Amino acid sequence: MGLSPLPEDQWDDEVDKALARMLPPERRNPAQAGNALSVLVRHPALTRAFLGFNVHLQFSSTLEARLRELAILRVAHRRDCDYEWQHHAAMGRDAGLTDADIEAARRNGTAADEFDRLVLDAVDELNEKSALSDETWTALGARLDDRQRMDFVFTVGCYATLAMAFNTFGIAPDATAGYSQH
Incomplete structure (x- = not known):
């Protein structure tokens, strides 16, 4: 069971948009995004929506x-x-x-x-x-x-x-x- 990181040749504009809230441009790649984000971007729309919430908790939380x-x-x-x-x-x-x-x-x-x-x-x-x-x-x-x-x-x-x-x-x-x- 499980999911592997999204293969590098499948990292496209949707993946880049999904990670834009969390990572600077130079880290939006399989080598630097980390295991979790590299798996989550298999579903870019979900990742983008979720990261909006998660970014609040990490950077804007009271x-x-x-x-x-x-x-x-x-x-x-x-x-x-x-x-x-x-x-x-x-x-x-x-x-x-x-x-x-x-x-x-x-x-x-x-x-x-x-x-x-x-x-x-x-x-x-x-x-x-x-x-x-x-x-x-x-x-x-x-x-x-x-x-x-x-x-x-x-x-x-x-x-x-x-x-x-x-x-x-x-x-x-x-x-x-x-x-x-x-």
């Missing part, structure tokens, strides 16, 4: 980058997604996560910071119930406003969807796992 990456790492762990884990561990370090923070995302309950533990618990709650309890919503509201909490919920949902896609399509971590594409 959620602090460090917390976003912590949440994504918990999703990656819960969904057993190697690609997402390796990619976002690097991005998390760039956003200020320590090795201990990253390990806490793997083993919930071990985060040194109380709010980090709440964020990880909230990811678990969304994963298990597809909703946050009133108690968790209110607790997140001690530090996050409504827009940040909305971005949080959509971040968890988006990366759960990506983990399902990456795992189903068999997308392996990039050879340069540990790099930050952004």
Whole structure:
């Protein structure tokens, strides 16, 4: 099962348009786009639509980058997604996560910071119930406003969807796992 990257001879204007929101022109090619995008562009219209949403979460979200990456790492762990884990561990370090923070995302309950533990618990709650309890919503509201909490919920949902896609399509971590594409 799975999908291989789109062959280089099939990279056309539609693929270029699909990647334009995420990558600069010099990276819109099979050698530099990375494994995930090279597979996703097998469906350029879907990729283009999805990347609009994903670009918001990565670059325009009201959620602090460090917390976003912590949440994504918990999703990656819960969904057993190697690609997402390796990619976002690097991005998390760039956003200020320590090795201990990253390990806490793997083993919930071990985060040194109380709010980090709440964020990880909230990811678990969304994963298990597809909703946050009133108690968790209110607790997140001690530090996050409504827009940040909305971005949080959509971040968890988006990366759960990506983990399902990456795992189903068999997308392996990039050879340069540990790099930050952004």
